[in-house]
Amino acid sequence: MDLILEGLSLTFTLESLLAICIGVAAGQILGAIPGLTASMAVALLIPYSFYFSPWVGIPMLMGMFKGSLFGSSITAILIRTPGTPAASATVLDGYPLAQQGKGGKAIRMALYASVFGDSFSDICLIFFASLLAMVALSFGPAEYTVLIAVALGSLGMLSSRPAWKGLIAMLLGVAIGIIGLDPISATPRLTFGNPELEEGIGLIPMLIGFLAVSEVFRQMAGSIADLSGRAIRYSTVREDNRVSWPEFRSCLPVLLRSSAIGTVIGAMPGLGSTVAAFIAYGEARRTSRHPERFGKGALEGVAAPEAANNAVSGANLIPLLAFGIPGDIAAALILGAFMIQGINVGPLAFSENPVPLYAIYGALLIANLVNLVIGLGMTHIARVAFSVPRRLLLASVLVIASAGSYALRGSLFDVQLVMLFGILGYVMIRFGFPTVPLLIGFILMPLLEENLRTVLLLSSTYDEGILFVFSRPAFLSLSGLLALVLSVVVWRRRRRGPTQPLSDS
Amino acid sequence: MSAAPDPNMRREMIEIGVLFVANLVFLFVVVPLGIEDPARFGFGEGLPPSFSADLVGALVAVILGGRFIQLLTGRVDGYRATGSGAGPAEPVEEGQRLQLSLIGMAAAVLFAVILVPVLGFYLGAWFFLFSLLGLLGETRLLHLIVLPPVVVLLVWGMFDRLLSVRLPSGVLFDG
Numbered sequence: 001m002d003l004i005l006e007g008l009s010l011t012f013t014l015e016s017l018l019a020i021c022i023g024v025a026a027g028q029i030l031g032a033i034p035g036l037t038a039s040m041a042v043a044l045l046i047p048y049s050f051y052f053s054p055w056v057g058i059p060m061l062m063g064m065f066k067g068s069l070f071g072s073s074i075t076a077i078l079i080r081t082p083g084t085p086a087a088s089a090t091v092l093d094g095y096p097l098a099q100q101g102k103g104g105k106a107i108r109m110a111l112y113a114s115v116f117g118d119s120f121s122d123i124c125l126i127f128f129a130s131l132l133a134m135v136a137l138s139f140g141p142a143e144y145t146v147l148i149a150v151a152l153g154s155l156g157m158l159s160s161r162p163a164w165k166g167l168i169a170m171l172l173g174v175a176i177g178i179i180g181l182d183p184i185s186a187t188p189r190l191t192f193g194n195p196e197l198e199e200g201i202g203l204i205p206m207l208i209g210f211l212a213v214s215e216v217f218r219q220m221a222g223s224i225a226d227l228s229g230r231a232i233r234y235s236t237v238r239e240d241n242r243v244s245w246p247e248f249r250s251c252l253p254v255l256l257r258s259s260a261i262g263t264v265i266g267a268m269p270g271l272g273s274t275v276a277a278f279i280a281y282g283e284a285r286r287t288s289r290h291p292e293r294f295g296k297g298a299l300e301g302v303a304a305p306e307a308a309n310n311a312v313s314g315a316n317l318i319p320l321l322a323f324g325i326p327g328d329i330a331a332a333l334i335l336g337a338f339m340i341q342g343i344n345v346g347p348l349a350f351s352e353n354p355v356p357l358y359a360i361y362g363a364l365l366i367a368n369l370v371n372l373v374i375g376l377g378m379t380h381i382a383r384v385a386f387s388v389p390r391r392l393l394l395a396s397v398l399v400i401a402s403a404g405s406y407a408l409r410g411s412l413f414d415v416q417l418v419m420l421f422g423i424l425g426y427v428m429i430r431f432g433f434p435t436v437p438l439l440i441g442f443i444l445m446p447l448l449e450e451n452l453r454t455v456l457l458l459s460s461t462y463d464e465g466i467l468f469v470f471s472r473p474a475f476l477s478l479s480g481l482l483a484l485v486l487s488v489v490v491w492r493r494r495r496r497g498p499t500q501p502l503s504d505s
Numbered sequence: 506m507s508a509a510p511d512p513n514m515r516r517e518m519i520e521i522g523v524l525f526v527a528n529l530v531f532l533f534v535v536v537p538l539g540i541e542d543p544a545r546f547g548f549g550e551g552l553p554p555s556f557s558a559d560l561v562g563a564l565v566a567v568i569l570g571g572r573f574i575q576l577l578t579g580r581v582d583g584y585r586a587t588g589s590g591a592g593p594a595e596p597v598e599e600g601q602r603l604q605l606s607l608i609g610m611a612a613a614v615l616f617a618v619i620l621v622p623v624l625g626f627y628l629g630a631w632f633f634l635f636s637l638l639g640l641l642g643e644t645r646l647l648h649l650i651v652l653p654p655v656v657v658l659l660v661w662g663m664f665d666r667l668l669s670v671r672l673p674s675g676v677l678f679d680g
Contacts, residue, residue: 171568187542391641395634396656398609398616402626403663403670406626412622423613423614
């Protein structure tokens with residue numbers, strides 16, 4: 001109990017609360033601007049967060065992420081441009097509502113659903129992450145190797161159709177992760193005498209380049225007219241801009257079901273919020289008494305995907321906090337921030353030093369409340385964000401991305417890398433290769449290599465060699481379980497046909 | 506006689522061919538030149554440094570080979586045309602779409618490689634914003650004159666004032 005209170009005291013400070021407020025507000029604004037996705041917003045904020053203490057920087061990131069997820073639904077509803085792929089399903093009923101002059105109502109429903117889904121999954125995270133961590137304590141390098149290898153493979157396969165493109169993208173990320181000094185022999189790998197590469201490729205240039213800059217280039221691939229910005233109309237009728245209690249109550253079953261769907265999907269690495277949003281939307285439509293209203297402006301059609309995609313964001317932290325494995329790119333970004341701020345996640349964190357985890361829980365719950373309060377205000381001032389001409393926004397993102405990538409290491413080389421990765425990301429998107437598995441491959445590669453090499457070193461101390469892993473019950477159970485899960489996923493995928501890709505494309 | 510292959514399938518085969526050649530270059534040129542395995546680093550000593558790169562190359566070859574066989578034998582599931590994901594584009598617009606992206610990419614590379622190192626970040630950013638807005642179709646002179654300095658001022662305020670990060674000053678103004 002003392003540890004919980006100690007952890008919560010880290011985030012229940014004036015600085016942390018202020019940081020959360022700033023993060024949420026900035027996230028909602030950035031998320032509401034077309035072109036700045038939730039992950040991009042977090043990626044852009046990460047360099048700045050290093051200038052603060054962990055308990056100011058991390059809550060600010062959490063607030064930014066939650067705020068930008070809601071913010072991205074605003075563009076989906078009003079101008080049919082989802083800020084993130086996760087808000088794609090929100091377009092289906094949100095935009096028809098906006099066309100009917102009920103944009104304010106749709107945005108408020110999205111806000112309530114987002115906060116509901118977020119809170120639901122955060123509570124699940126608080127109760128289940130520690131349980132999972134207890135199981136994970138029995139894991140050694142052999143189990144981690146299998147787990148990371150399967151996560152890499154499944155993330156690659158699930159993130160694109162055809163699956164081979166996701167796998168190739170993931171392996172490209174692994175290859176980029178090889179660049180730098182070898183962790184055991186300190187031999188330079190693929191540096192070709194360039195001292196800038198000996199430290200390895202930085203996480204920040206990778207994230208900003210592949211997420212923010214490639215998206216800018218992709219959005220520039222429109223006509224001149226597309227880049228000139230769009231007008232938005234708001235209804236002045238009060239009922240069109242609020243959600244009444246009977247309306248919210250009628251959506252409660254949908255909210256609960258969608259939050260549960262999002263939480264379950266979020267806890268499994270590799271599926272992601274886009275899949276969750278579409279599954280929840282489909283389920284809401286299937287169970288509705290009026291399925292014919294869906295696609296024409298049903299309020300449940302906004303509530304379901306928003307609750308689900310926000311529930312994924314909290315649940316994604318379950319594998320992250322329990323195993324140190326990010327379930328999607330947002331979690332990968334947050335893991336990057338944890339690593340750089342020196343916060344350990346994974347099973348040992350629960351037993352050795354759980355205080356930072358309790359602080360994170362506190363920050364998550366506070367961020368939900370702040371998201372609700374600031375979101376209500378944001379519904380009124382959202383229109384200001386849309387007055388920014390799109391072409392100015394895109395050009396500004398390139399400047400801000402360059403400044404952000406320079407700031408971390410003070411290296412012009414990183415600025416050039418950002419542009420290079422942006423171009424590479426754009427080319428990948430154009431040819432149907434998702435960039436998300438590439439980033440996950442890049443982040444997980446050092447972990448996989450370290451554990452695999454440790455297993456091999458350990459195997460030399462056993463008479464049976466590498467076969468010693470089969471004497472470990474945890475290894476056998478985990479391998480069996482993962483094989484079963486993968487078989488079911490592949491079987492369902494073949495049965496149901498194409499699924500929504502994870503990628504930012 | 507067999508039917509002519511689907512155009513999308515043919516395109517995918519070309520993609521696989523290009524990637525296969527690139528992978529061969531990676532495996533047999535880049536890795537041997539880029540990673541020198543020291544003596545006494547074998548499988549029993551925790552793997553040689555080049556192992557991960559070789560494994561990546563081998564896995565890529567297996568995946569590409571497997572997909573190629575799938576395409577040859579017609580055993581492809583759920584094939585979807587590749588592209589930007591924004592649905593089929595009008596052929597007439599495609600040129601303009603690509604052109605604007607290429608303009609953006611060229612401007613971004615010039616900004617990172619020439620403008621910032623020579624003019625410094627703030628002056629380079631102003632010139633970059635002014636030029637790119639014009640290239641992307643901004644015709645209102647007032648916007649072209651006012652907006653770039655506003656963005657540069659915001660970046661300066663955020664980095665220099667708020668975060669105390671000194672962005673590069675450029676060789677022209679260094680010292």
